[in-house]
Amino acid sequence: MACYISLVFLLGFPAVYSGSHSLHYYISMLSAPAHEVPQYSIVVYADGLPIGRYNSDLHRAQFLIPSLNVLTEHLELQTKFAQRWQVYQERKMAFLMGFLNRTSDRGTIHIYQRKFSCELEEDGTIGGYQEFALDGREVITFDRENEVFVPATQEAVTMLPRWNQYLGNAKGNKMYMENECIEHIKLYLPLIMMDLEKKVKPKVKVSISESDSGVELHCRVYGFYPRDVEVKWIKNGRDEIHSEEAAQILPNPDGTYQIRVSVGVTPEGGATYSCHIDHSSLEKALVVPFEGETKGYVIYIVIGVVVAALLALCLGLFIQRKMNGFKGSRQSVSTDEQD
Structure with missing residues (x-):
């Protein structure tokens, strides 16, 4: 995992950590290009507010909240991290597809998803979760306390030893979750408080x-x-x-x-x-x-069904009469030919 420098105190912002706060990363990747859909994308949410994104069409990280644009150096680091991270996600997706017998033949497109979250509670305790999914089905989750990935389905049990050995990096994931990710929460909060406090009626x-x-x-x-x-x-x-x-x-x-x-x-x-x-x-x-x-709605449905049935019956009788007339004409022609 890349290391990041917290700029909160360098920029002179006050620490605003009252209440519980979270940072969520939603990563998705397609097994093949699709029309008007980026093949790889990351969306970042702070306390449920979308604050940043990166995808394979943009090739750069972007802040979605204007007040965060002062973090130019941090944004450059995020761009480099997202570009390098794409390679790791491609390896993980290839591993899951191979182990679960998924192929991309006949135009089939598979979807790999990864959710990563860190949480800073009001009392200073740290939490978080991580999960991996393929085609909308959760496959692997992360046990932060024991620093190990665990299967979410029975078919994932046999592949976990190889995953933990070659692809998991459980220790690095825990360190990032409890350190850099939390520092990012502290970095972003002072700059987005006004956006977090806004309310839009449904x-x-x-x-x-x-x-x-x-x-x-x-x-x-x-x-x-x-x-x-x-x-x-x-x-x-x-x-x-x-x-x-x-x-x-x-x-x-x-x-x-x-x-x-x-x-x-x-x-x-x-x-x-x-x-x-x-x-x-x-x-x-x-x-x-x-x-x-x-x-009354059900009555209308019943009436509609009855009317449709009557129309079908009338159409059937009409076709039957036409067919009978056609058969009569064929018999008449056949008699004339025999004569």
Whole structure:
């Protein structure tokens, strides 16, 4: 791992470490080039705020927060580190693909992902995590306390000895997590405090759709900042409806976030449904009612199915009549030819 010099005190910034803070690195790599998607990319988040990036199209590290641009020397070091790190990630991806029997023939593109995080708690304790995934499936995680990588799946058990011996560098990862990464948190925080404190209210859109299992209500919440948000569906103003699928908070290109929470409902006459959103930008929870009638929606679905069935039946009868007429004409022609 490369060593970096903390510039906090050299630049005269005060130390601002109250509360817990984190720095996340999200690395992704494609097994082959794809249209309009960088083959290799790194995105850096401080306390959930995207602050920097590097990818194989840019070939340079960039700060996404203008106030960080004073760190010119640090940015140059980050560029060199990201370029050198790409080689290491290529080796790791090749190892995982080979061991897990993944190939890139017939145009198949595989995705390698690595998540790395360090955390500085309010009492000064240090934490963090690291994980590796291939095609969206977690394969390996990092045990910081024991300085070793551990398997996340059964098929990864047999490959871990070779990984730890040749590719893991567990000791170096722990040193970086507990030293340089923490110094970066201290370096960035004084310069991004105003950005971290900004709040953007969420926008909300509710909708309804039919699924294989019945009727689903959707609550899409988007354009909000900071990241933490609570979204839930409430029936008749008091009963929470739990979603069967865990909703993910996803980043937007502008630095805000989005989430969609969907629940299955059983149509009932007179029942009301509303989406409740709790976010730090709101003085009180935002309640967005679903204005439609789920029972009526199901009736429309049933009517649509019946109409489609009738149309199919009529079309079938029409084709059958045409075929019967065609057969009659063929028989008449055949008789004439025999004569």
